[in-house]
Each structure stands twice: as C-alpha cells, then as structure tokens.
Amino acid sequence: MATTTAAQRREKARVEYDAFIKSCPTNQLLVRISDKWVSLIVSALAEGSMRYSDLGRKIAGVSPKMLTQTLRSLERDGIVARTVTPSVPVRVDYELTPLGMNLSCLLTAVKDWAEQHIEEVNEARDRYDASSAAS
Amino acid sequence: MATTTAAQRREKARVEYDAFIKSCPTNQLLVRISDKWVSLIVSALAEGSMRYSDLGRKIAGVSPKMLTQTLRSLERDGIVARTVTPSVPVRVDYELTPLGMNLSCLLTAVKDWAEQHIEEVNEARDRYDASSAAS
DNA sequence: CAGAATCCAAATCGATACTG
DNA sequence: CAGTATCGATTTGGATTCTG
Numbered sequence A, B: 001m002a003t004t005t006a007a008q009r010r011e012k013a014r015v016e017y018d019a020f021i022k023s024c025p026t027n028q029l030l031v032r033i034s035d036k037w038v039s040l041i042v043s044a045l046a047e048g049s050m051r052y053s054d055l056g057r058k059i060a061g062v063s064p065k066m067l068t069q070t071l072r073s074l075e076r077d078g079i080v081a082r083t084v085t086p087s088v089p090v091r092v093d094y095e096l097t098p099l100g101m102n103l104s105c106l107l108t109a110v111k112d113w114a115e116q117h118i119e120e121v122n123e124a125r126d127r128y129d130a131s132s133a134a135s
Numbered sequence C: 001c002a003g004a005a006t007c008c009a010a011a012t013c014g015a016t017a018c019t020g
Numbered sequence D: 001c002a003g004t005a006t007c008g009a010t011t012t013g014g015a016t017t018c019t020g
Helices: A005-023 A025-033 A038-045 A052-058 A064-076 A098-133 B005-023 B025-033 B038-045 B052-058 B064-076 B098-133
Strands: A080-085 A091-096 B080-085 B091-096
Touching (some): A005 A025, A025 A038, A025 A098, A025 B098, A038 A052, A038 A064, A038 A080, A038 A091, A038 B025, A052 A064, A052 A091, A091 A098, A098 B025, A098 B064, A098 B098, B025 B038, B038 B052, B038 B080, B038 B091, B052 B064, B052 B091, B064 B080
Antiparallel strands (some): B080 B091
C-alpha cells in the first residue's frame, strides 16, 4: 500500500544482512586481525611479553588511545593477557595467551601468502593502471 | 629550540610508520580481504562466474556503488576478471582469476580457523564481560 | 607509568538519482 | 543492464589534556 514498501523491504534486507555478517565468525575474525594495530601488536608480543610503554615505543606512531583500545579488545577476546604489578609506579605487562599464539600462526600464514603473491598483485596493478591511463 | 620540536618528531614518526604500514604486503593483504564485501564476493565467485546483477542479488544489501567499487579494486589486483559482452543490453561477467582462486583458499583457511576458535573467543568474551559487569 | 576523557578532522558508506 | 555521480549521515582515528 504505502509508497515506501519497496524501500522498506530493501532496508530490511540490508539490516538483516548486516546482522548476518556481523555474527559470522569468519567476518569477525577478519575484522579483528585486519585492524591497523592488531597484527603489529600480536607480532610484537609473539617474541615475548612487553610492558605498555614498550609496546608504545616499539610500535611508533600509535597513540595511547588506540594502543589501550586495541589491547583491551584483544584481552576481551582472550588473545592477550594483562598482568598488573601493583608497585609504585604500577607496571603492566601484556603477553600472548595460547589462543593468541595460535592466532599468531595464522597471521604467519597470511604473511607468507602475502609475500608469495605480492609480486603478482603488483604486476596486475601496473597492467591495470597502464591500460587505464590510456584513457 | 622551538616548543613544537617534540610534537613534530612524534608526527614525523607517525607519518613514517604510516608509510611503512601501507607499503607492507601483509598489511595490504589484510586490509583487502577484510573489506566488508570482499570475502562475500570472492566466495560467491568461487562457485563460478557471475553477472553484475547476479552478484548484487546474491549479496543482498550491497549498494551498486560498493559493488562496483569493490569489484574494480579486485580487478585491479588481478583477483577477478571482468568480461564485457557487447550485446544489447550489455552483459558483464565476473570470475575469479587463478590468483583469485588461490586467495579463496587462503580465505578458507581463515574461515576454518575462525570456526575452530570462535567458541574459545566467545567464552573469553563472556568471562571478560562478566567480570567487568561487576563494577 | 598506564591509562581515561574529550574534542575534532577525515575517511567511509549508503541512499538516491541519473546515464550509455 | 551495468554502472556513475552526488550528497549526507556515521564512523573512526588522532591530538591533547588530565589522573590514580
């Protein structure tokens, strides 16, 4: 009846699809590991535990806000463990959990794929750009 | 001398790091595959070639703009191939290249990891949220 | 030291309408 | 059919400042 029915249906489909995507484990994982700082933090911690400020120094360019935010979400997902030593001043260490180490392995697989195929991708890009430039 | 020296140095570090991250193959790959629509498109095409509108229908909720944009960047990277059949009306088919199929395998590996560990992640989340709620 | 809170600029995404 | 162009809403990330 209403003239908005079609639009409403599309909107509904979109919302449902959004929910589906957000609940999809694969997508959740993809979103997590592709976060700008996650792979850097995980690979830094793969070598051993580190203090907050050490991470901040090792990963130059990260703001305290993003470092904390990323670390918190990784902690929540059980990927890193946070240990507070109540000295003065306080000392906080972060380290990978077993799950985190496992994730680190997956990241290594991704890294290997990237290194094996980056050349091919770059060639494709050059070809594409060259033919586009001929506009 | 200047009071801005420290800030400038931080800024410089950030810019350099940004450049480093952007040029890093692993990060480029991560950014690409975690794009909201990429994994959906690649897995849809893994089953065979598809027309533009078929993709749009299969992946409900994607706008023409995002579909085109995603497809174009995948084409540029040599992951999908675009074939135009100049009939009336025109017909455009998309399919995975060998590189694209290879990527599809990596995506499968990621998917497997996600499915194997999602439970563990969810438990960690519940635990974390439960202890946070006790605030 | 390790972070929390606030503010703001920039990039992103989607809806919509139009075209060859 | 297969897009392109434009605009507005939303999200995101960073700088900055402050605190236990």
